[in-house]
Amino acid sequence: MPGGKVTMWHAILMFGGKNKEIIYPNPGFPIYESVINYTGAKAVPMILEDKTDFNVDIENLKSLINKNTSLIILNSPSNPTGGLISKIDMDKIVEILDENPHVKILSDEIYSRIVYKGNEFTSLLSYPEIRDRLIVLDGWSKTYAMTGWRIGYSVWPTKYVKMSERLNINSFSCTNTATQYAAIAAIQGPQDCVDDMNQIFERRGEMISKELNSIDGFSCNSSKGAFYVLPSIKKTGLTSDQLQDFLLYQLGITTVSGKSFGEFGEGYLRISYANSEENIKEAISRIRNFLEDNKWENAKN
């Protein structure tokens, strides 16, 4: 696939449509909700909250499933929350899926290799009982920092491969050859660069949540994987969009409003720490300097 995104496009097109319901994480990767809506299916948010460390509320998930549910989308480690679904929770989710054999699953595992100490990544591929209705999305963008190369892969149940192949042929034909060779080189070459990158991400992740927690109005959970934190900014008194725009236009700091990740992202700000420690510290110090002379209230103007 030319990137990870294409797999979600295919899976949602296949299982979406009128009278279907698709459960997806909210806040979550924006493309899920957008494509669900495009197909005419009902987008059913599975709400993730900082007060429960962005974990899936298992009982709530159970209550969202009905006979029209065609697909559940899971994403662990998560963009934008930096959360991770534990093995214990994954077991419980699979139990629910066992009780609902009509539901297909799209597991977005694009951050599978970016997981920090004390946390363990659990792939849904390790549950043979759901293999005949599981689509796994992964790729090179994150693990090998090859975002611009546009290459990803997915694992499909045999019965859906032909459909996915048809969508490929009718849209992009194939992934470009040079990129395919680069992808082979990445997986066959030494892997210590991935571990080294993870260590750096982990250090930055710890630093950024500590620093953010010391800023008035911010409250930040620690990141378990991927390279994001999603601090709550509710106590600044600003909306996510207001704060995003203020940081960008007044202080020169790029973040993404939580609202861009769905309705339940309001009150949060997504921060990527795929940037140097030096730049992150600079950004934090600009916020501190601003706050020394002002209150967040003044940022509204």
Ligand SMILES: Cc1ncc(COP(=O)(O)O)c(C=O)c1O
């Ligand atoms: C959760 C998630 N899934 C999929 C993708 C898409 O990856 P790609 O750039 O390979 O299309 C991203 C990219 O940011 C992502 O955050």
